[in-house]
Amino acid sequence: MAQSLTAVLAIIHQEILLFAVVGLAIGGVDDFLVDIMFLVRRWWRNLTVYSRHTRMTTATLPPSETPGRIAVFIPAWGEAEVIGPMLRNALGQWSDGDYRIFVGGYPNDPGTLAAVTKVADGDDRLILCVNERPGPTTKADCLNLLWRTMVTQEDLSGARFKAVVLHDAEDVVHPDEIRLFDLMIDRFQLVQLPVLPLPGEGGWWSRSIANHYCDEFAERHGALA
Template identity: 65%
Template sequence: MGVKPLGEGTAALFVALHHEILLFAAVGLAIGGLDDFVVDLLFFLRTTWRDIAIYARFPRMTTPGLPAPEHPGKIAIFVPAWQESDVIAPMLRHALQSWGDGHYRIFVGTYPNDPATIDAVGQIAANDERLMLCINDRPGPTTKADCLNLLWRAMLAEETAGTFRYKAVVLHDSEDVVHADEIRLFDFMVDRFDLVQLPVLPLPGRGGWWRRAIADHYGDEFAESHGKLLTVREAVGASVPSAGVACAFERNMLEALSPDSAQGPFDPGSLTEDYEAGLRIRDMGGRSAFVRMRDAKGELVATREYFPDTIRAAVRQKARWTIGISLAGWDRLGWQGGPTEWWMRLRDRRAALAALVLFAAYLTLLLSVILWLWGQIMPVPHRPLSPAMAALLWLNLFLMLWRMAMRLLFVSRAYGLRAGLGAVPRTFIANYVAILAARRAVFLYLRSLSGHPLHWDKTQHHFPDLQADS
């Protein structure tokens, strides 16, 4: 009996491996691509119907035309801060200047082992009663949810002392560039909804092209997420998850999320307490809304901020999102709601698996190159594609081109045509970050299951020079 040469046997093994990985990647990409395709169709159907049935007869609402709220109330703004001395002062000054003497108060949460942030906030709070500095009893970092609960307790104490109740709680981060009309908009919308989410628009990146590309891929993703997906979620009756910034919770509904309101409504063991709050409000029968409204200048009422511009920082941030939404969400929140809610929760939780599919797709390309080079040296066994596999690959080609067109469309709408054209090659950066983030997330999540608690794995933030940018 003859024995195959070592090189031929190894080549056959590579061919078989290439085929199996190709099959896994092709099926995974097709499922994800068709899922996104259905979301796109629903968005365009909804947009077309509203243009014909509503906006053909009535002008679009803008903030200057907002009616007075039915039940005006005071708004509490929660800003958790851990090692934010570089950005917190200009953020607060800008917010106070933008919102003026409106009916609100900003609560900033800090930690006793972060004196720089305490000093930065304290210097402003000492001369402005619209701002309250709160210091945690425990050293940081704990979790963002734990810091938010500190602010909740400070709000309750003020309510008790002043014999009044706040109308809503708004979440912001210490690097946010807030919009001047947002308090008025929240005051009006919270009369009708228990959760109101405004768009988040990442600011264009700075520095060299690599750092700009990393930062700008966030803008690409948010342009689709907050320009399309949240609109579809609301339209199909699914939950609208909170983004953690530019979102308002009706005060009593937020209190109802916790069995012990004296401690706080946010779960300190969660890394994505904002996202979870949105889904829990839906489970309790609350109403949520995603609001895209323009101001007198035609600009979108949204929160703008810089996002990470290094691979390491982006991976850390997205790993935290993946842990809280894709991994922990399965056991923490379950699968409540109807079919559309299950669909959207499945979309939320597919990040880790999607990263594996992307890795398989890139590995397939690498193996294809290796086999081609190998074939230039010696014969390599050929395994023709089946008709079903060929059809699947053609389908994936169509879905990929469609996905590129959608990314170009929504990014161009948010940032201009030049940014939209750049979004297509930036997809490779987004995929690279997603794969590394999923790897880190799985490792940290498994480590947490063995008894190592998760902490606030924050990234370094920047605040724009608004005078230079204006």
């Protein structure tokens, strides 16, 4: 009886191991196929794209043949500490661009409203939009508010915006992105630029988490670029 039970357990153990080996093999093949697809895609892009087109830089970026005004949407809730520096930097970096920045705020967020108002005072490139409902609402709701305000601006000016650019309140913008969007939107309906994360300067525990995320973020955007 004991020997029969031992034999049965051995068979069950063998079957479980076989099942595990097959599962691991399938998972490994799946990962291997993804790696092969990535390598083939990278090889094909190097062969077809980079061989036909000279790599463009901001210094060689030509102007758009059909230039237009760019709308920049920035939804903001509880961003009093970062929205002011972000907007001042953007206005300084894009000083010669044709654009309007629409910032969405909430009536129960006076800190953010005050920070935006301080920067927007006397500058018609920056438009503050205040939601009728207290925040926070969804990001989509805030973007819809910015869209409605943009359409109103189009009705008043009689000119349509060429494209809409989305930014967050803590973004550090690139000085040439308005020119780049103006050019690329002539060819594509959607343009996404690679985003580079900025390493944190907090304590060791903060850096060990945030900077690890920075690495993964940069790798992901580099793969998509």
